[in-house]
Amino acid sequence: MPGTAVVIGGGIGGLGAAIGLQRKGWRVTVLERAAEFRPVGAGLVLQANGLRCLDALGLGATVRERGRRDVSAGTRTSAGRWLAHIGAGELERLLGTPAIGIHRAVLHDILLGALPAETVLTGATVESVTADGAVTWHGPDGPGRAQADLVVAADGIHSTARTALFSAVPEPRRIGVTAWRGVTPVWAGDLDVAVSWAPGAEFGMVPLTDGRVYWYGAVNSDQSAGDVRSHFSAWHDPIPALIASTETVLTDELACLDTPLTSYVRGRVALLGDAAHAMTPHLGQGANQALEDAVVLAALADQPQGLREYDRQRRPRSQRVAQASRTVGRFGQQLRNPAAVAARNALMRLTPPRFALRSMARFAGWQPPSLD
Numbered sequence: 001m002p003g004t005a006v007v008i009g010g011g012i013g014g015l016g017a018a019i020g021l022q023r024k025g026w027r028v029t030v031l032e033r034a035a036e037f038r039p040v041g042a043g044l045v046l047q048a049n050g051l052r053c054l055d056a057l058g059l060g061a062t063v064r065e066r067g068r069r070d071v072s073a074g075t076r077t078s079a080g081r082w083l084a085h086i087g088a089g090e091l092e093r094l095l096g097t098p099a100i101g102i103h104r105a106v107l108h109d110i111l112l113g114a115l116p117a118e119t120v121l122t123g124a125t126v127e128s129v130t131a132d133g134a135v136t137w138h139g140p141d142g143p144g145r146a147q148a149d150l151v152v153a154a155d156g157i158h159s160t161a162r163t164a165l166f167s168a169v170p171e172p173r174r175i176g177v178t179a180w181r182g183v184t185p186v187w188a189g190d191l192d193v194a195v196s197w198a199p200g201a202e203f204g205m206v207p208l209t210d211g212r213v214y215w216y217g218a219v220n221s222d223q224s225a226g227d228v229r230s231h232f233s234a235w236h237d238p239i240p241a242l243i244a245s246t247e248t249v250l251t252d253e254l255a256c257l258d259t260p261l262t263s264y265v266r267g268r269v270a271l272l273g274d275a276a277h278a279m280t281p282h283l284g285q286g287a288n289q290a291l292e293d294a295v296v297l298a299a300l301a302d303q304p305q306g307l308r309e310y311d312r313q314r315r316p317r318s319q320r321v322a323q324a325s326r327t328v329g330r331f332g333q334q335l336r337n338p339a340a341v342a343a344r345n346a347l348m349r350l351t352p353p354r355f356a357l358r359s360m361a362r363f364a365g366w367q368p369p370s371l372d
């Protein structure tokens with residue numbers, strides 16, 4: 001029987017879980033530390049698996065309307081030479097649904113709009129969580145406390161709940177990569193969804209639906225001195241111009257949970273999203289995996305042994321994706337040795353596009369359970 005649920009964290013994973021649980025009849029409260037949800041200056045690629053989760057949450061049509069379907073895509077060198085190219089619509093033909101480029105603020109708005117306003121308490125920082133479902137926080141009206149049948153810990157890579165309940169887990173580890181992200185103003189002209197590589201560096205661009213372009217750049221941290229403009233000034237067009245037109249640039253030192261957890265569940269508490277399996281962004285799957293967690297948890301949480309089954313279904317898959325993301329980063333953006341880079345590039349040029357497509361579809365082909 002669905003009862004009361006407290007969701008810690010109002011990111012993509014936490015809001016997704018809250019929507020799914022409400023659909024299943026749970027009485028949900030989301031506690032979010034930030035005093036308000038500010039438009040974050042970055043985009044996101046929702047892959048077929050994430051988009052199908054949004055379908056299960058009843059939001060797929062809205063997201064497709066407000067996001068940009070995939071255009072042609074591939075991998076290039078920093079001089080602009082194609083190493084691998086996939087035509088527009090090919091992934092959609094293979095998977096039955098497109099990938100979508102979307103501004104994070106737009107996705108966040110859609111998720112928030114699906115919840116009654118009183119569900120989400122902002123400015124509420126969770127201070128303690130116990131395995132029997134007791135949660136305390138400091139909120140806008142002072143200290144708060146709840147006893148829940150289910151606690152969803154979706155509080156991100158530096159999760160308070162994980163630290164409290166899974167004390168043997170090492171802290172997230174920096175992987176030695178500095179990343180920048182930005183969104184341009186409206187951009188004239190068509191763009192491919194392209195990732196470009198130089199030794200130890202990567203730049204990616206994703207057109208958004210309203211004519212803006214989301215981009216990210218990453219370099220190995222030992223060569224990251226200087227600002228993002230100086231790193232990519234000699235890269236192919238339109239990379240320098242995309243960066244130059246961007247007002248707000250976010251900078252991150254990339255980190256991940258390098259040591260996989262041996263369980264995502266303690267008593268009534270389930271870890272979800274980055275709190276459970278923070279991964280590197282090289283596969284573009286972190287938020288997509290958080291949405292998978294959200295839908296599976298909502299489908300199972302009211303069943304006998306539901307949390308155990310959530311752990312059984314989600315841990316192996318999300319940890320496989322995290323591991324693959326790390327490997328893609330090592331052989332892609334992080335690779336520096338000139339001979340290894342040349343061999344990799346030659347291999348990519350020789351690989352038929354259908355193999356590249358299949359490897360992209362490997363994780364994106366996942367199907368969520370129904371919440372009806």
Ligand SMILES: Cc1cc2nc3c(=O)[nH]c(=O)nc-3n(C[C@H](O)[C@H](O)[C@H](O)COP(=O)(O)OP(=O)(O)OC[C@H]3O[C@@H](n4cnc5c(N)ncnc54)[C@H](O)[C@@H]3O)c2cc1C
Pocket residue numbers: 008009010011012013014031032033034043044045046124125126127154155156157159160179181216252272273274275279281284285286287288289290
């Ligand atoms: C450079 C970069 C590019 C990326 N690109 C992609 C991509 O293209 N596709 C993709 O799928 N993923 C991508 N990701 C990964 C993705 O951003 C994350 O995996 C995803 O946002 C995780 O969502 P979450 O809800 O688990 O955590 P978060 O988004 O971190 O949300 C956690 C929330 O919990 C709140 N919180 C924290 N502590 C507390 C507390 N004590 N009390 C109350 N609230 C608290 C925080 O304020 C926050 O709102 C990228 C990541 C990076 C760094």
